Amino acid sequence: MAEQGHSGGIAEHLQYWSYSFDDSNPFMQIHLDTMLLTVGIATGLILFSLYVRSRLVAGAPTGIQNFMESVIDFINQTVKDNFPVHNPLVAPLAMTIFIFVLLCNSLDILPAYLMHHVAGMFGLHTFRQVPTNDLNLPVAMALSVFILVLYYEFKLKPGHFLKELLLQPFAALLLDSKNPVVKILGVILIPLNLTLKLVEELAKPLSLSFRLFGNMFAGEVIFLLIASLLLASNLESIMSVGGFVSQLAGLAVGVGWSLFHMFIGLLQAFIFMILSVVYLSIAHQPAEH
Numbered sequence: 389m390a391e392q393g394h395s396g397g398i399a400e401h402l403q404y405w406s407y408s409f410d411d412s413n414p415f416m417q418i419h420l421d422t423m424l425l426t427v428g429i430a431t432g433l434i435l436f437s438l439y440v441r442s443r444l445v446a447g448a449p450t451g452i453q454n455f456m457e458s459v460i461d462f463i464n465q466t467v468k469d470n471f472p473v474h475n476p477l478v479a480p481l482a483m484t485i486f487i488f489v490l491l492c493n494s495l496d497i498l499p500a501y502l503m504h505h506v507a508g509m510f511g512l513h514t515f516r517q518v519p520t521n522d523l524n525l526p527v528a529m530a531l532s533v534f535i536l537v538l539y540y541e542f543k544l545k546p547g548h549f550l551k552e553l554l555l556q557p558f559a560a561l562l563l564d565s566k567n568p569v570v571k572i573l574g575v576i577l578i579p580l581n582l583t584l585k586l587v588e589e590l591a592k593p594l595s596l597s598f599r600l601f602g603n604m605f606a607g608e609v610i611f612l613l614i615a616s617l618l619l620a621s622n623l624e625s626i627m628s629v630g631g632f633v634s635q636l637a638g639l640a641v642g643v644g645w646s647l648f649h650m651f652i653g654l655l656q657a658f659i660f661m662i663l664s665v666v667y668l669s670i671a672h673q674p675a676e677h
Contacts, residue, residue, distance in 0.1 A: 493653030
């Protein structure tokens with residue numbers, strides 16, 4: 389698939405199928421391809437769970453049940469190693485995050501331009517096939533985890549959390565002083581402490597989302613580059629010996645990158661899950677006195 393075989397080049401295939409509420413405001417739009425794929429994956433997970441549940445057997449598990457029990461044991465052990473207390477929400481949440489992100493990332497294994505051409509058969513000129521390539525999805529998931537972290541921070545140790553927001557790292561030492569001038573200085577430093585703490589907290593969902601988005605977006609661009617530069621767009625392009633050899637090389641490079649990128653997708657799903665568990669673990673840690 390040479391670049392001239394794809395009108396508009398790579399840039400065209402990096403556009404979203406979107407609905408805009410206000411054409412003058414880029415934030416007032418919905419990426420319909422991301423919504424469609426995420427709803428489809430979520431629905432598939434629910435149906436698969438119901439299917440596995442209907443086929444559960446006692447004793448030694450086999451087939452799908454054995455595989456899913458292995459995955460559950462792995463998630464439970466990971467949560468146990470990184471979470472200080474028992475919370476029945478954390479392990480199911482970690483498993484949902486891991487499997488959902490992994491399935492979203494795995495759509496990148498489909499041939500480059502395939503979904504774009506399939507969408508074209510239905511009259512759609514743009515379509516992105518990997519939901520995690522859309523920054524909106526990683527940000528939404530990271531914000532969901534962040535909201536849970538804040539919820540447990542305020543629920544389990546509200547006083548300690550507010551103290552960290554307002555007094556750490558500078559004001560706490562100054563307010564403990566017996567000198568009234570130093571105490572006043574500590575009060576003056578509270579806005580600075582609050583700013584630093586807010587930056588620290590907001591860095592968590594930002595790093596969580598941009599890490600996933602950046603890796604998956606870069607992988608998609610490389611896929612499109614391989615397809616545009618190394619693969620032929622028509623039969624005449626491979627009739628010569630040189631053309632045939634170049635297509636074999638392009639196919640080998642594409643397969644190699646596909647395998648490597650699948651590993652990256654698995655790794656990113658695990659990282660997103662483990663960091664979510666770690667952030668929730670920090671929120672559950674008892675306040676130090």
